[in-house]
Amino acid sequence: MKYTTEQLEAIAAKLREMPPVEKKKQEHSKQEAVRILSKEIAALQKRGYTLDQISETLRGEGLSIATPTLKSYLQRAKPAKKAPAQAPGDTPPSRPADKKPADTSKATFTPKPDSDDI
Secondary structure, eight states: OOOOHHHHHHHHHHHHHSOOOOOOOOOOOHHHHHHHHHHHHHHHHHTTOOHHHHHHHHHHTTOOOOHHHHHHHHHHHSOOOOOOOOOTTOOOOOOOTTOOOOOOSSOSSOOOOOOSOO
16 A cells, blocks of 8 residues: 555654653552662661561561561662772782692602604
8 A cells, every 4th residue: 555645644644643642650669669669668777667567667667578588689679799809900819827838859750761662
């Protein structure tokens, strides 16, 4: 099927007249909710609240979560720590004191002269 320029312009005008769609309220899982609230939860812990008390408060606000689950989700919400990168010029870590380098001054075998036997 073919469309005329006039038909396409009429369609385009109708599309431009359409009102914007309101974004639906975004819903979050419990784990995402804990991640979003993690700063506030950490602040409560610094003020002396236990995870039991915090999870009880969250349940009172409609976020039904057990204390062990809250603890697990908080651990997952923490950013992963990277191992410190070794800066150029830094010396590598030294060997433990109980290990000594091998003594290479003594030969462990006696060389034999070449032979034609195979």
